[in-house]
Amino acid sequence: MEKKAQLVFIPLPFWSHLIPTIELAKLIAKHDHQRLSITVLLMKSPSMDSKLDSYVQSLASTSDAIITFILLPCNYLSAETNHRTTMTTFVESQKPHVKNAVAKLIGDSESDHQIAGFVVDFMCTSMMDVAKELGLPTYVFSTASAGSVSLVFHLQALHDEHNIDFTEFKNDPRAELVLPSFVNPVPSCVLPDIMRNKTAFSLHIDYFRRIREEAKGILVNTFIELESHAVGSFSGSKFPPIYPVGPIVNLATNDENGSDSTVIKWLDDQPPTSVVFLCFGNLGSFIENQVKEIARAIENSGIRFIWSLRQRRSNDGSAALGSYADDSTDVLPEGFLNRTAGMGKVIGWAPQAAILSHLAIGGFVSHxxxxxxxxxxxYGVPIATWPLYGEQQVNAFALVRELGLAVEIKLDYYMVAESENDQMVVSAQEIEAGISRVMEKDSDTRMKVKEISENGKKALMDGGSSYTSLDRLIDDIINNKP
Structure with a gap:
């Protein structure tokens, strides 16, 4: 009897990377459980996020018929303050543990599985060294959009072939780049924040150069119907095969709904599509002046709301990750909570998928x-764009200018400025206008979002574009087992 092909997944231990990687592993395993099995190597996060650590520990103790989780040892200590440098050195420190774990899997003579390759997060590309030592191919999974991945690939090529220093573009906000990734020219003000830092840019250029040269394939959390132009920009022999395998989303569950039942119960009493949801991710936060402008915009709009208000950060943007302060609301305008008590809720951590899936939600002010x-x-909810960091500005640009799936509050906002005095403050008037636009009942944007929502679900069904892409990927894995 032929042995099953076993894939070893290595996710980056951060919420925005770990969750979609686990969901992808489940998707692949269920897609062809007759021929495939999955082992996920879990690294403990260096971010000191206790909630994330608890989640990782819970995965490690999970008994799953199609996925095995292995928690790697962690003896990582670092005095680094730059989180990008920290992540690079952390991943390097985990390579011996990965090699030992996979060598044990390979050496298990009683196993009915044969290791077929690695699937690594694009931030873990140095794990290709381990795969190469063990004679295994590596596939790379990107949790970012096809547009932003294509953009960095093309920047990498321009950097290597023409020695262009893209970090200088931040000094010219009017500059635009014409790239295959997008139909429209890309303004320099929406380029990823890695391009605002030479060290970060150099690291990412190294990642993408290596992926281009060594990866067996690139899995992207998207679907062709959403990003047809961006996916098409990978055509030709200059790239590894591209596999759009999304949309991979963290669907609402009963457990998640129960995590803040008061919010869900409140939504149950609201009319359909009447509530705007404001939430800015695990790291998103604002200075006090900006919080007050958001509050004024919400109050002036008269629209029902749920606002996930993040812990205030210090001027340099630092704060404990994964936590919410008990006193977050003390920066709100005096009397705001009393005046809006009947129209909305200010909360800390938000069960985002459960809220977005609720029929009462009509719009999403998002990072x-x-x-x-x-x-x-x-869930068919239109977005009002307010990007904060990473590649979010590129995503906002694509949603508004390329795809018509969102309305603009800002495209070029960055959460951390050189100093608090330099921090952009978006006015209450701009925010209120964006909230009003995203909540329009019969807008073209809402209709387009509804259509793309249906297309996304079809993409994962038998015969759909992402389903077919998974077929191609699995056939490649099976046919190229070492």
């Missing part, structure tokens, strides 16, 4: 993280 974007589109 445009790709996972949040896909969740919102899955």
């Amino acid at each position: 445009c993280g790709w996972n949040s974007t896909l969740e919102s589109l899955w």
Whole structure:
């Protein structure tokens, strides 16, 4: 009897990377459980996020028929303050543990599985060294959009072939780049924040160069109907095969709904599509002046709301990850909570998928993280864009200018400025206008979002574009087992 092909997944231990990677592993395993099995190597996060650590521990103790979880040892200590540098050194420190774990799997003579390759997060590309030592191919999974991945690939090529220093573009906000990734020219003000930092840009260029040269394939959390132009920009022999396998979303569950039942019960009493949801991700926060402008906009709009208000950060943007302060509301305008008591709720951590899936939600003011974007589109909720960091500005640009699936509050906002005095403050008038637009009942944007929502669900069904892409991927894995 032929042995099953076993894939080893190595996710980055951060919420926005870990959750979609686990969901992808489930998707692949269920797609062809007769020929495939999955082992996920779990690394403990260096971010000191206790909630994330608890989640990782719970996965490690999970007994699953189609996925095995292995928690790697963690003896990582670092005095680094730059989170990107920290992540690079952390991943490097885990390579011996990965090699030992996979070598044990390979050496298990009683196993009915044969290791067929690695699937690594694009931030874990140095794990290709381990795969190469063990004679295994590596597939790379991107939790970002096809547009932003294509953009960095093309920037990498321009950097290597023409020695262009893209970090200088931040000094010219009027500059635009014409790239295959998008139909429209890309303004420099929406380029990923890695391009505002030479160290970060250099790291990402190295990642993408290596992926281009060594990866067996690239899995992207998207679907052709959403990003047809961006996916098409990978055509030709300069890239590994691209597999759009999304939308991979964190669907609402009963457990999640129960995590803040008062919010869900409140939504149950609201009319359909009457509530705007404001949430800015695990890391999103604002200075006090900006919080007050948001509050004024919400109050002036007269629209029902749920606002996930993040812990205030210090001027340099630092704060404990994964936590919400008990006193977050003390920066709100005096009397705001009393005046809006009947029209909305200010909460800490939000059960985002459960809220977005509720019929009462009519719009989403979002940081445009790709996972949040896909969740919102899955549930047919239009977005008002307010990007904060990472590649979110590119996502916002694509949603508004390329795809017509969102309305603009801002495209070029960055959460952390050189100093608090330099921090952009979006006015209450701009925010209120964006909220009003995203809540329009019969807008073209809402109709387009509804259509793309239906297309996304069809993409994962038998015969759909992502279903077919998974077929191609699995056939490649099976046919190229070492």
